Amino acid sequence: MKNKIGVDLGGTNMRVGVVANGRIIEKEIIPCPAQADKMTVVNKLADLIAKYITPETEGVGVGVPTLVDSRTGTVYRATNIPSWDEVPLRDLLTERLGIKVEINNDANCFALGEKQFGAGRDLDSMVGITLGTGTGSGLIIGGKLYCGRNTGAGEIGEMPYRDHNFEYYCSSPFFVREYGCTGAEAAKAARAGDARAQAIWDHFGRNVGCMLKALLNAYDPDGFVFGGGISSAFDLFEPAMMKELSTFWYAPALKGLVIARSELDDVAILGASALV
Numbered sequence: 001m002k003n004k005i006g007v008d009l010g011g012t013n014m015r016v017g018v019v020a021n022g023r024i025i026e027k028e029i030i031p032c033p034a035q036a037d038k039m040t041v042v043n044k045l046a047d048l049i050a051k052y053i054t055p056e057t058e059g060v061g062v063g064v065p066t067l068v069d070s071r072t073g074t075v076y077r078a079t080n081i082p083s084w085d086e087v088p089l090r091d092l093l094t095e096r097l098g099i100k101v102e103i104n105n106d107a108n109c110f111a112l113g114e115k116q117f118g119a120g121r122d123l124d125s126m127v128g129i130t131l132g133t134g135t136g137s138g139l140i141i142g143g144k145l146y147c148g149r150n151t152g153a154g155e156i157g158e159m160p161y162r163d164h165n166f167e168y169y170c171s172s173p174f175f176v177r178e179y180g181c182t183g184a185e186a187a188k189a190a191r192a193g194d195a196r197a198q199a200i201w202d203h204f205g206r207n208v209g210c211m212l213k214a215l216l217n218a219y220d221p222d223g224f225v226f227g228g229g230i231s232s233a234f235d236l237f238e239p240a241m242m243k244e245l246s247t248f249w250y251a252p253a254l255k256g257l258v259i260a261r262s263e264l265d266d267v268a269i270l271g272a273s274a275l276v
Contacts, residue, residue: 006273011080061275111138113271209244223258
């Protein structure tokens with residue numbers, strides 16, 4: 001059976017999956033030696049991938065949480081892997097594995113995974129938004145992943161907002177900085193009926209709504225799909241988000257706009273495999 005390998009690389013774990021016919025048929029997760037030197041991390045990743053390559057494997061896609069030059073497959077300043085300041089990852093893995101390898105950032109892999117396998121399947125254009133320790137996004141335009149010249153297209157988290165940027169107000173540090181609690185703690189309290197905790201989520205939802213308005217101005221997509229750890233509390237921030245979004249200056253842009261939360265397990269692995 002023809003298959004592809006998808007890899008979700010993070011500072012905590014390396015996750016690899018074998019994807020065939022749109023589903024993961026094998027998967028393994030191992031700790032990432034994030035504090036090791038550059039080549040130790042590369043070799044650990046290559047060894048993990050090599051275990052799953054067979055004559056039926058068409059290629060390998062790798063998602064990395066940082067800046068990536070998708071044309072050359074070079075990774076810059078990988079989040080939580082200090083030694084990876086500049087790594088020609090595609091060339092290094094291709095040499096080790098002897099197979100086609102594609103590299104992109106994790107938010108782009110999320111968007112591509114949702115387009116190919118999830119809530120974005122029927123959307124010609126969409127923005128995949130990941131809400132977690134950071135705020136990432138990937139663009140689908142004309143049914144295809146659009147990366148831009150430097151694989152930086154759609155990086156909404158870095159766009160200016162208030163006195164900082166959207167990531168400052170739409171990621172997990174927001175809860176600790178503004179309210180002295182984690183997002184998980186705020187969600188548990190809000191679901192238990194705590195009015196103060198729900199007010200926290202209303203504040204967060206208004207910030208996300210402003211972010212969606214910026215994305216509507218920039219891309220006017222068919223829809224948005226949310227992922228990342230904070231999206232598990234989508235029901236808590238959605239009402240305030242939608243109320244803020246309703247103030248968008250051009251009301252027809254909201255008609256038929258799809259807003260969904262990812263329901264895929266391991267979407268990062270699926271999306272990475274779709275890079276091939």
